[in-house]
Amino acid sequence: MMTFSNLKITFFLLAAGLLLASCEVLFFEEELADEARNNFEYLWQQCDENYSFFEYKNVNWDSVYDAYSPRVANGMSADSLFRVLWNMLNELRDGHVNLISPFNVSRFDIDLLGPDNIDFRLIRENYLSDRYYTNLPLIHDFLAGGQIAYFRIGSFATPLSDGDVQIALSRYRNTKGMILDIRGNGGGNLSSVFTLMNRLSRQKMKVYDSYIKSGPGREDFSGPQEAILEPPSRGLRYPKPVMVLTDRGTFSAASFLAVMARELPQMTLIGDTTGGGLGIPNGGQLPNGWTYRMSISRTITTDGQNFENGVPPDIRVILNDDLTKLGIDNVLERAMAEIL
């Protein structure tokens, strides 16, 4: 049976244990309240400390604050706040900057900066056979009586495996060259680009340098980190001429492919300037739960150029409306002529 002192000590230990276990308020800061002003300030600050292209794009972010801050007041509707934040983010003119709420996603339509440079139905109806091969994200077929391999990649959102690349390449090993059509490719998985380009490269080489944000200052970047293409020692390779077709819709991972193509002597860029998007985007969350992403790195080519606003083509060709009515893709025709 417990004595009185036994009870007292037991009670003391229990009370002390529970008291100590409840002292978390001494350790942790309170959450930022979910108010419009807090969300605005937080997002502006995150951009201020993390976005990587203020100087390159000549954006005065402090002036952006002055312009948008008066438009935000606590108590405004979620939709109104979203619109203000969307407009503020679009001052960065960056397709890699988005705000994601449960009811909308902000965007900057980089592809609208140039003409649509592809009509894939035109190609299917006039250039490809009825039974062209599909192994997503890859669509491929012979052109010019079997002399040219046509590879169409509309998106890198679906990963491209090395096995898929080798199987496709094995079909075209006797062609004179390849047309790699990435017009309208909005990007996706950058590792797929390396998978493909390693098989198309002739030798190990550096293709660009990356610099990643390493602090809140405008020029706080780590790096360079070298991006290397290296032909695999085993398996099929395709070192023949490759014409890469691009347009303003060629963005992000597809633009990285264009940067690599500039470095490879057997590759030629044909079409329109790409949409850029060479800053790797990274994400975060606002106090109200909405998420955002923004570019947090820079990509510099081996000759020191920053193509964030777009990789220019070697040969500029814009899709001709009059010719398309006749069933002719003049961008594709130019690429075929370069190979033949």
Added chain:
Amino acid sequence: MLQKIFLCGLTWVFVFPMIAFAQVPQAERGNEHFLDVSASIGYSAFRDQGVSPILYQGFTVLGGLRYTMENELWDFSVEGEGGVGFYEATRLAVYETSTIHVGYGGHLRRQFWASESARLRYEGGLRLHGLVNVRRNSSLFNAATGVTNINTLFLSNELTWLVSHREKTKKSGRTITRRRPLSLEVNIPLLNVAWLPDYAYITDFTDGEPSTIGEHKLYWGGLRFQTRLSYRHFFTNGNALRFSYVSDYVRTSETFNQIDFINHAFQFSLVMRLH
């Protein structure tokens, strides 16, 4: 310098016991060895300020093993645990994040004081505990996965009260003991070090793949505080059941990527006497 102190503490916790136990053969109560198998569930809150100011709340389920060796003077243990946590935050929508936890550590404590009846005693020493936390929140794009590792060297204190203590001699002549100790363990941080993602929360992607742990950095400082209120019910065969209320507060140094973690758990353990 801090690294040296930390390594010394680590050595003290894990190497010194061998020397210490070798030097106490004269202790009246011989060395006792126990293996605890435990399961716990509790309320948790988690915030990774590198990517979100929101304190996610939910529950964590953990399973663990602990080896303990103790005698009248010394108490030594090594332990490991693993489990998962599911947390959410409700705003205009419900946002979710999950974590995988792996914990490891141990302590070495010496008895410094006991009451005349030996029913109340105090142990003090060092405790080392590490926590690996893999956070997954798919809405955070390239920062969807965050791996953190937090290690703390504590000044470990335990006050134990024998709520009930009986000795009985069986017909066979063997003396059996029934003990029911209630303990309060309080661990105060001496050194805290966290291995956290670098500034951009995304690292080497030159091969096209961001590396989750490519360029983490060590951050010294922060706070960590652990308490354990436990009640052990020993059976006559030396095995026991243990019911514990465990709390753990973690706050890494005040940087852009500060991690906050709170865990309040009820733990149930089967304590098996090894010989």
